[in-house]
Amino acid sequence: MLIRRASNQELHFIQSYAPIVQQEATLGYMNGNAQMINYDMTQHYKGEYHVIVEKGVLCGWILIGETQMPYKEEVIGMILELYVLPRWRKHGCGEALMRYALEICKKKGFGKVQLNVFAGNNAKKLYDKLGFHDVSTMMERNI
Template identity: 60%
Template sequence: MFIRRATAEELRFIQSYAPIVQQEATLGYMDGNNVMNEEMHYHYKAEYFTLLDRHRICGWILLGEAKTPVNSETMGMVLELYVLQPYRKKGFGHMLMNYALHYFKQKQLKKVQLNVFAGNHAKKLYEQMGFKDVSTLMERPL
């Protein structure tokens, strides 16, 4: 079991899952047609890292950077975390998040943020790893 920067072939595989990932992560709030584009990858300087077991992809994480609005400090951003269905409930999400935290520490960043939709089961993992709510986005249909 190891994690590494995604290869071109692995990126194609990840892209094929983009609508599924978006639908699951947003609990159907987004229909999977608004997948993260190249402009967003460029904005966050984002890179995918894959979790592999015997050269099979088990999951991946998309890591990037952003500036804090308050003091323009650079912080790490977990933009996507996904574990394929057969590999869930085995601690792989935790492994990917630990990789992300170590990656950002190596870059000497002081903070990491992520966005998670209400009701997403991954929120429990993030809370167990020390993430706290910073803001709440609220919405109401008109």
């Protein structure tokens, strides 16, 4: 498998998948919210999509960015999106993309990398395996 920067054609495909990614990543909490789908994280977080391909077939992607920590004078790496197409799940694509992203962040000199994951998302198991730990918990209650 090869991991590289996404081409323009791949970026269009990734954008077309935004409602599906949003729905899956948030476990239905955000169901194709047009405002969030049209929000360009690549600009806000200086992000860049990278793809994993097998014999020319797109298997998944990761959006790697950076941000200023709100409580420290430190710029850190951000994993803004990780998505593996269903056919390629359980083949190591997600882990390969994450390890690739961590290497990029390391080369950029970031001391930390953060990501957000919704409670109940199976990807959390991968993040735990790669050494991520909980920093905060957002909670809500219907009233």
